[in-house]
Amino acid sequence: MHKDAKFDTMLIHAGQKPDALMSVNPPIYQTSTFAFKNAKHGADCFAGESDGFIYTRLGNPTIRSLEDAVAALEGGFGGIATASGMAAVTTVYLSFLSAGAHIVSTDAVYGASRSVLENHFSRFGVEASFVDSSRIELVEAALKPNTRLLYIETPANPTISITDIAACAELAHKYGIKLVVDNTFCSPYLQKPLELGADIVLHSITKFINGHADVVGGVIVAKDPADHKLMYNVMTSMGPNMDPHQAFLVSRGLKTLSLRMERAQANAQVIAEFLEGHPSVAWVRYPGLPSHPQYELAKRQQKGSGAMISFGLKGGFEAGSKMMDSVKLATLAVSLGGVETLIQHPASMTHAKVSAAAKQKAGITDELVRLSVGIEDVNDLLADLQQAMQG
Numbered sequence: 001m002h003k004d005a006k007f008d009t010m011l012i013h014a015g016q017k018p019d020a021l022m023s024v025n026p027p028i029y030q031t032s033t034f035a036f037k038n039a040k041h042g043a044d045c046f047a048g049e050s051d052g053f054i055y056t057r058l059g060n061p062t063i064r065s066l067e068d069a070v071a072a073l074e075g076g077f078g079g080i081a082t083a084s085g086m087a088a089v090t091t092v093y094l095s096f097l098s099a100g101a102h103i104v105s106t107d108a109v110y111g112a113s114r115s116v117l118e119n120h121f122s123r124f125g126v127e128a129s130f131v132d133s134s135r136i137e138l139v140e141a142a143l144k145p146n147t148r149l150l151y152i153e154t155p156a157n158p159t160i161s162i163t164d165i166a167a168c169a170e171l172a173h174k175y176g177i178k179l180v181v182d183n184t185f186c187s188p189y190l191q192k193p194l195e196l197g198a199d200i201v202l203h204s205i206t207k208f209i210n211g212h213a214d215v216v217g218g219v220i221v222a223k224d225p226a227d228h229k230l231m232y233n234v235m236t237s238m239g240p241n242m243d244p245h246q247a248f249l250v251s252r253g254l255k256t257l258s259l260r261m262e263r264a265q266a267n268a269q270v271i272a273e274f275l276e277g278h279p280s281v282a283w284v285r286y287p288g289l290p291s292h293p294q295y296e297l298a299k300r301q302q303k304g305s306g307a308m309i310s311f312g313l314k315g316g317f318e319a320g321s322k323m324m325d326s327v328k329l330a331t332l333a334v335s336l337g338g339v340e341t342l343i344q345h346p347a348s349m350t351h352a353k354v355s356a357a358a359k360q361k362a363g364i365t366d367e368l369v370r371l372s373v374g375i376e377d378v379n380d381l382l383a384d385l386q387q388a389m390q391g
């Protein structure tokens with residue numbers, strides 16, 4: 001692949017190295033371990049003086065192919081694939097947070113990215129503050145001398161609020177703090193956090209990157225080789241590694257990222273406008289609507305508006321529940337970013353473990369319904385939502 005290859009070309013070719021049989025796609029190296037040619041080769045591999053594979057927890061060609069592809073797409077130094085998105089999140093936390101350290105995070109992050117700090121990292125003396133990171137002055141006010149990480153999710157799950165990545169990078173670097181961006185909702189097709197100054201980008205690969213609701217996985221990409229090395233050591237020591245078969249499936253899904261994202265966000269724009277004009281709908285949050293509070297920032301920072309919408313019905317939680325029970329084409333399920341349209345209720349599902357007070361403060365209200373728009377025919381989706389709101 002030419003070094004100046006464009007994004008869509010990279011989607012198809014990045015990370016692909018022909019094997020001995022010139023296989024066009026990366027084979028599934030479904031093996032736990034790799035034989036050494038001789039004792040010296042084994043010792044050289046362990047010493048890092050030969051780049052042969054050793055053991056799948058430490059690296060595997062099928063997984064490496066995916067890691068290299070995502071690293072190239074994000075414009076980073078190296079990729080680290082993990083068993084789940086949460087394995088990626090916790091690998092980042094474990095790499096940079098020690099007892100006595102502090103992290104500042106977006107308040108409306110994915111529920112587990114928050115609750116793992118509040119319920120588990122707190123047991124090891126790690127302190128966390130959650131702020132509305134769309135307001136940079138609140139981020140700055142939350143920083144402390146022991147802050148090690150600024151962790152933002154943009155657009156945030158599930159409020160779709162948008163944080164200025166470049167402004168956060170400037171702030172973080174002024175205080176010698178690393179900026180981490182969860183880029184799950186956009187994927188590298190729509191947003192490139194490392195180019196905007198972030199140090200580390202991560203994904204729940206379960207979502208848009210894989211895109212077919214058949215794999216759980218995660219990936220981390222660092223800009224700086226030293227950060228990559230640190231996180232790679234943490235990941236391979238603790239063992240939340242991806243499996244070769246998972247990596248194969250994700251590599252296959254990844255190739256159509258642009259096509260899926262284009263169709264899904266075109267559908268989402270039509271649906272968001274329909275919802276905003278519907279008499280039963282109280283409010284809609286979608287970056288492609290001028291009513292979105294960070295509409296201008298979204299236009300500047302993202303290549304498109306994405307496929308995630310949140311909204312509230314005038315009848316509140318009761319009306320939302322009724323709607324979720326009445327959809328026939330959209331599926332009532334958590335997760336997002338697949339080819340199929342999903343609908344869910346964050347307050348009682350994905351963010352159930354976040355305290356009621358924290359949810360209220362972060363804008364995760366009881367009435368909020370979240371839609372992950374798929375690539376079905378948009379007229380069928382509109383008809384389904386229309387009948388479900390009447391039902």
Ligand code: LCS
Pocket residue numbers: 084085086087089110113153157182184185203204205206216217218334335336350
């Ligand atoms: N980051 C974001 C933004 C997410 O939405 C999720 C999962 C994760 C990290 C964790 O990834 P996982 O371990 O599940 O691969 N979000 C989910 C959601 O909204 N519904 O179900 C899972």
